[in-house]
Amino acid sequence: MYQQDRAGSAKLAGVQHARVNLTNKRVSLRWAGKVAPDAIMALKKLGYEGYLFDNNAATGTDRELPGMIKALAVAAFASMNIMSLSTSVWSGADESTRAMLHWICAGIALPTLLYSGRIFYLSAWRSLKHWQTNMDVPISIGVIMAFALSVYDTYHGYEHAYFDAATSLVFFLLIGRTLDHVMRERTRSAVKGLAVLSPRGALVIRPEGGLEYLPLQRITSGMKLLLLPGDRVPVDCTVIDGVSDVDCSLVTGENAPRQVQPGSKLQAGTLNITGSIKTEACAAAGDSFLAEMSRLIEAAESAKSHYQRIADRAARYYAPAVHTASLLSFIGWMFFRGDMHEAATVAIAVLIITCPCALGLAVPMVQVMAARRLFENRVMVKDGSALERLNEIDTVVFDKTGTLTLGQMQVTNAGTIDPATLSLAGKLASNSRHPNALAIVDAALALTDTAPQFEQVREYPGLGIEGVLQGRVYRLGRASFACPHESARLSDTTFACEGSKLASFALSDTVRPGARGLIENLLGSGIAVEVMSGDNQQAVHDIALQLNIPRYTAEMLPADKVVRIETLTKAGRRVLMVGDGLNDAPALMAAHVSMAPASAADMGRNNADFVFLRDGMGSVLLTYRIARDSGRLIRQNFAIAIGYNMLALPVAILGYTTPFIAAIAMSLSSIVVVANALRLRAGPASDGDEHFEFGHVTR
The missing domain is CATH 3.40.50.1000 (HAD superfamily/HAD-like)
Known part of the structure; x- marks a missing residue:
């Protein structure tokens, strides 16, 4: 079922490409041949349940977050109560009272750890079952050992127990895990939101003239569609009949509606507002604008940067290193002190305090935030x-x-041309789709339309357009075409009557x-x-x-x-x-x-x-700023994660911390990394000229 590539990594036979998106929890496969490889079985061998992706189910509500919040609430309640009871112990309660309080704490901690900690245990078990390791393995071992040691200490009458450490560890880790889930879900909701903007189907105009409602998946390129006021554009299409206002804010970010007419292009997801229009589909749903945006967002989230690859390699070796450090600490304290209880306490503190959660969150949280900020700014x-x-x-x-x-060409000297002449030239130009003619039409739109209609209009490709009005021949185009007997600059677009120049139009690109x-x-x-x-x-x-x-x-x-x-x-x-x-x-x-x-x-x-x-170039500046800020935040997160562990590890090995302090310190490091990633900010992309320095943006 598997074959080895040149790099020595295992892969499914026949699979040409595989991409994993942890944010959307999807695996995309491209394979050779007509029969799909047994990817679901391969996922199960790696410890993951796999299902065929259902696009309709993907747009549903988030089912994980309520469970995570409940687990967090239970852990918070238990941690507060255990710490309140532990206050009496730490303040010097007598032996019988201390034992009673410890057993009460154990009774609170056990169901809490089973319910709230199951997120970590199940993940660790799936990994260990397939002879692999992940960040949840040292977490689970640390929680279980802290609880077991606390029960042992309580049973044998030791002064202190660490039920508060076990529950607090789960509580703080759930805070970081919930924040991570919420931010990923917000980015994932961008893709879900795009799916919601896509209608379930559209009215298709049959060849004989009737209407038929077809599901979105059955609409193909070349079909004629009828869009009524209030309809979302189902696929990319071209207007062939009718005039309407369309809300294109999804594409441009601008709220002002855009008027469309025959020849106008419409992107999937835009909203038809005022009139009924007939369109021709240019692409199927899977190849339209909305689908392309969804693919781009998912690709951005799943792509691995240089920093991410460094973090992955570090995390791969970090968990075994943590276990080794904990074991060596236990052996060392047993060798020098000979106290198994003390050695176990130090080993548990080392295991908890050096958990690589912060390192694992350092890069993906920043990438998720960057993808979201960029998407918000189109x-x-x-x-x-x-x-x-x-x-x-x-x-x-x-x-x-x-x-x-x-x-888009524009007339730069419209103010120097007689309004009546400009209006007349615009009327003749409206019979052509040439960019220069469209620019003259746009320039004439600001004037009152009093010009009469031309007769016998004819366009000469590469030269210009000719029309007859009241028996007189008007021409608009190259100077040599409009005024063959007059000397004129050939670069000008000229409007003439019976060979006599009426106006010359200076045109330039916008x-x-x-x-x-x-x-x-x-x-x-x-x-x-x-x-x-x-x-x-x-x-x-x-x-x-x-x-x-x-x-x-x-x-x-x-x-x-x-x-x-x-x-x-x-x-x-x-x-x-x-x-x-x-x-x-x-x-x-x-x-x-x-x-x-x-x-x-x-x-x-x-x-x-x-x-x-967006039309403006402000997006280039904005993208650079987000790229620069992302790099800085990733480096900061690496520094926080590595600096924390360099400081915490020797402190724990030397026995200067307890499992309770270790739990708080490790959890806070993860929360700090997530909070640091949330600092990524992005103002709106400006379409105007703004002052920008490659360090900050100011108006």
Whole structure:
């Protein structure tokens, strides 16, 4: 059933890829052939119960949290009562009273440890049953030994017992475990929330004209769909008839509705508000926007960074090391003091105080928080290691069209054109889908629409559009097409009547909001910036000059971009590539780390490490800040976990602590690590120009 790969690790025969997401508690498999491997049996051999994933069940309520809260409440109640009773013992109660109080504490502790501690015992047993170890093994052994020693001490009339240590250990550990579960559940709820936004089905327009309601899973690309006011868009689609306002806040983060008309693209999960529209599905549910976002979130949570791999390796050897240290402490105290009771007490204290819980939580809690903060700010991250790589960049390379710009042309001299002429040009331009024509239509929308309709409209590809009005021929397009007998700059889009120029339109691409501020901040922080574009020399020069980018290269093929990235890499530069087009995909893969806007081509989004959904470039700054803060918090958590154990271990071995103090110290270290991860903050991504230093963000 298993085969060995070159690295010597066991894997299922036929499995090509496996990914474990501990946050969502899922294993994703890709295998060769038509028959699925027996993955469930493999999971059982590792100590886990496996079930086929049910997407409908996945959107239900959290069933674990109520049980954890009940266990925490029971442990808290028992700990408070035992510590209250122990106060009398520690303050000097007589022998008979002390014995009675100890037996009362034992009666409280036993059911509490059985009920509240079962979370740790079951996990430890599953691990030990398969000859493995995890963090719950030393916890369970420590709790059981502390309780057993306390019962022994009570039976033989010793002055002190440690029922308070056992119950307090379970109580504090449950606090950390519950906090960890809550934060993971909040991140997991982001994926659940996306599933809720997806409708169960949609009205499909039959070829003969009738309507049929089909479940979401049966909707395929090419189907015609009818969306009524209040309907969620089921899959990515294109409007083919009708006009409506659509709430696109899921995609853009903006609350203002966007008007859609024939030709407009709609993403799955957006909300149709005002009118009925007919659409054509562009993708199935599994390939639509919502599904892609869910996959990106899950990939970000399950990906292992360099820090996570270090923590995993440390935790793998740490539990055996803890057991060894505890055993050696017992042997040492027996050798030097000869008192088995004292040696057992020290060994239990060592076992409890050095439990690797804090080390195990150091990285995943920060990664969970980072994924959540990025998602809240409409940034999808596909690889946890990308946050570390982003923190190392010293060069940023931008594509131009669709990245530094929105790929949307605009008229820059509309204020100098006669309003009546502009309105008339807009009316003629409305018959074309050319980007320049759409820009003229947008410029004319601000004017009162009094222009008459054109007749005999005809578009000449590559030249322009022609229409007849009241017997006169109007042309809009290249100057040589509109005014063949007049001298005019060929770069201008010209509007003419009977060959006489009425107006010339200066058009330029729309710079993406925040691009200027981003470039200024990068350059001011010593980060090298350049532009690589396949566009013509003049267009790239204009954008580079407008944004004050010192280095730019035009008319580049995809292979040329890869060569440039590789040249920078060989020179020791760590490059962030920001691009959107299909021609940017190879360069995105070659870069040290990469980003792409949501408007990017599918290939570009798939090859980028980060995908930002907002129009503005503020997401780039925000993502860097979260990456930087995540790295700092992970290093702090490592320092807390390692520093605590370096200090606590010799103290426990020398016998300067009791199991009770050890339980509190170890539990508090885990809580401190979780609380430190919760400090990760992220303000909203700004679409405007803001001052940013690679240390803090200020307005």
